[in-house]
Each structure stands twice: as structure tokens, then as C-alpha cells.
Amino acid sequence: SEMDKVFSLIDQRLSYMKEVAADKAIKHLAVEDLRQEQKVLQKAMRTAEANHLDADSVKPLFTALMETAKVIQYRYRADWLTTPQIDWQPRKLEEIRADIALSSDLLIKELRRRLSANIGFDQVSRDRLMQIVDEPKLSDADKERIFTALQTVKLKAAKLT
Numbered sequence: 001s002e003m004d005k006v007f008s009l010i011d012q013r014l015s016y017m018k019e020v021a022a023d024k025a026i027k028h029l030a031v032e033d034l035r036q037e038q039k040v041l042q043k044a045m046r047t048a049e050a051n052h053l054d055a056d057s058v059k060p061l062f063t064a065l066m067e068t069a070k071v072i073q074y075r076y077r078a079d080w081l082t083t084p085q086i087d088w089q090p091r092k093l094e095e096i097r098a099d100i101a102l103s104s105d106l107l108i109k110e111l112r113r114r115l116s117a118n119i120g121f122d123q124v125s126r127d128r129l130m131q132i133v134d135e136p137k138l139s140d141a142d143k144e145r146i147f148t149a150l151q152t153v154k155l156k157a158a159k160l161t
């Protein structure tokens with residue numbers, strides 16, 4: 001439903017991580033790419049600013065999203081050490097990253113819509129997040145981190161002129 005849009009976009013962003021992990025595993029690349037993380041964070045803050053959100057307030061959210069993105073990748077990678085099971089062809093990293101960026105942009109726009117309608121993140125919405133973000137490699141504690149970070153996102157303060 002409309003109320004769950006934020007959570008399904010977060011789930012969508014996380015759903016790309018198995019494919020990212022597979023491409024990196026095949027190429028023997030590290031999971032963590034700090035240069036890319038810097039880019040993702042900068043872009044999220046710019047997009048937030050353009051969407052009337054407080055740019056600094058999206059930092060904890062994107063930090064939590066990138067942390068959980070790495071958690072998922074590390075867990076798949078660990079599994080694949082003992083039971084190699086990449087019997088499919090992942091897309092190139094740049095292609096997957098374009099999809100990830102699209103999910104991030106849509107998430108920010110949806111956050112703006114939601115906060116502008118004065119809909120926040122209460123206990124009921126926490127339970128919805130727990131249900132909708134159903135990435136098998138994430139624990140409830142991982143999801144709880146995302147929820148806590150979501151609660152700090154705020155609209156830009158109105159300018160006093």
C-alpha cells in the first residue's frame with residue numbers, strides 16, 4: 001500500500017546486493033568500496049536537498065543502508081566459499097549500480113512525500129518494515145538499525161525571511 005512505499009523501496013535497494021556480491025566474487029573484488037560509498041552519500045544528500053529534505057538528516061539512513069548492503073554481500077560471499085552456487089550470470093557492476101541509484105532516488109522522493117503529509121515512523125510502521133524488508137540475509141537487528149535511522153530523516157527547516 002501507499003503507507004509501505006518507503007519500506008518496499010528499501011527492500012528493492014537491498015534486493016540488488018546478491019547480484020552485486022556475485023559479480024564481485026567472480027572478479028575477486030572486495031565487498032567494501034569506500035569511493036563508491038562516498039559517491040552514494042554525496043548524491044543522496046544532493047537529492048535530499050533538491051527534495052526539501054534536510055541533507056544531513058539522510059546521512060544516518062544511507063550509512064545504515066550501505067552497512068546492511070555490505071552485511072548481505074558478506075553473508076552470501078561466506079556461503080559461496082563452501083558451496084559455490086553462482087550458476088547464473090550477474091550483470092556488470094555499473095549496470096546494477098544504476099538500478100541501486102534509481103531505488104535511492106525514489107526512496108528520497110517518497111520520504112519527502114511521506115514527511116510532507118506528516119506521516120512519520122511509529123511502532124506500527126516499524127512492524128511493517130520488519131515484514132516488508134524480507135531479505136533473507138538480514139537479521140531483525142539489522143532491520144532495526146534501518147528503522148532507527150529512518151526516524152531521524154526530516155524536512156528542510158522553513159526559511160525565515
Ligand SMILES: C=C(O[C@@H]1C=C(C(=O)O)C=C[C@H]1O)C(=O)O
Nearest residue numbers: 031032033036037040065066069
Ligand atoms: C552496493 C555496493 O557495495 C557496497 C555498498 C554500497 C551501497 O550500498 O551503495 C556502496 C559501496 C560498497 O561499499 C557497491 O559496491 O556498489
